[in-house]
Amino acid sequence: MDWEVLVYGSYGYTGALVARTAVESGYSPTLAGRTTERVERQATELDLDHRAFSLEHRTVVEDQVAAFDAVLNCAGPFSATAGPLASACIATGTDYLDITGEIAVLESLAGRDEEARNAGVTLLPAVGFDVVPTDCLAAHLASRLSSPTRLTLAIDGLDTFSPGTGKSMVEGLSRPAAVREDGEIRTVPAAAETRRIDFGRGTKTAVSIPWGDVATAYYTTGIPDVRTFAAVPEFAVGLLRRTRPLAPLFASAPVQRALKALVDATVSGPTAEERAQDVARVWGEVVDDEGDRAAARLRTPDPYDLTARTAVVATQRLVAGEVADGFQTPASAFGPDFVLEFEGVEREDATAGVGATAGPGD
């Protein structure tokens, strides 16, 4: 099948799932990454074309992406890769997708909306687990109230993670958390709020954690106040708060290098068997100024398997010409029901207001 798509970072944990899923879906992407032996080996195994290049030199990146309809970037942390690849895409008229959930990256891409539109290019980041389910749930909830002013989203189910997610988390240790208030992103202390949330199997403690939705949900729904939470074991709430003063230490380059090396040495990501057993749950609620509420939940398959599937389908639909130019979110591109197209995803409208109680902050 004709699919002029370059998958960059294709031999990482998630990139490899994406590449395999694309092939199983009948597509033949070109594989790419900066480590020649790894991309060559993978391309031989999957019988695909490949390119080996790093992102350091603008003209090299532009030359490499120019021949493609779209680039799907799976190389994270995206703080280092989204900028150069998106710039090369805009310069060469190539559409750009990625699977980031990093707020700063998403905000930076949103800020390039006009530039992308002028170039006739679509920037469609975050086509992975974070944020496809949460973004679709946000759009669904926003349609249930006439003027929602506050959105809360929460995720339960990130118990095992891949090396790249671990390294993105290491970068996150050095930063404060973030919420959106009055349309602006504001930094807040890590784990500032807790809530008890019923994800569908009894209530769990969830702590405020800055998901990509702090960026994307605003562009999808226009709701000016957005907060994001994740279910964590009780002990982790205290740990997150006690380590706040260490943020400057975590930010230093040697500590970042050491922690990322530790992730590389110790984290391999969930196995196929573990992923097959895994389920994730998402909960969301919108509130308006009159105090009216609407809540809903999603149940999804394993986040990494779902990421591979949503990324491939989003890429296919973008290449097919379904998405407008400029910056897009998953739900602005494909609507609130996009996530329901994937096997194993179920949505349930919860009784308004049921499912969460605010817990003590600090």
Ligand SMILES: NC(=O)c1ccc[n+]([C@@H]2O[C@H](COP(=O)([O-])OP(=O)(O)OC[C@H]3O[C@@H](n4cnc5c(N)ncnc54)[C@H](OP(=O)(O)O)[C@@H]3O)[C@@H](O)[C@H]2O)c1
């Ligand atoms: N949004 C979501 O739902 C979702 C889901 C899954 C993963 N992710 C994110 O996806 C990213 C990748 O995760 P992973 O577990 O697949 O990571 P991984 O196994 O560590 O693989 C990362 C890949 O990115 C490449 N890479 C990293 N930094 C690079 C740079 N500066 N220049 C060029 N290539 C670079 C690596 O190439 P080398 O090996 O050659 O360095 C490798 O191919 C992470 O940021 C993770 O958080 C997001």
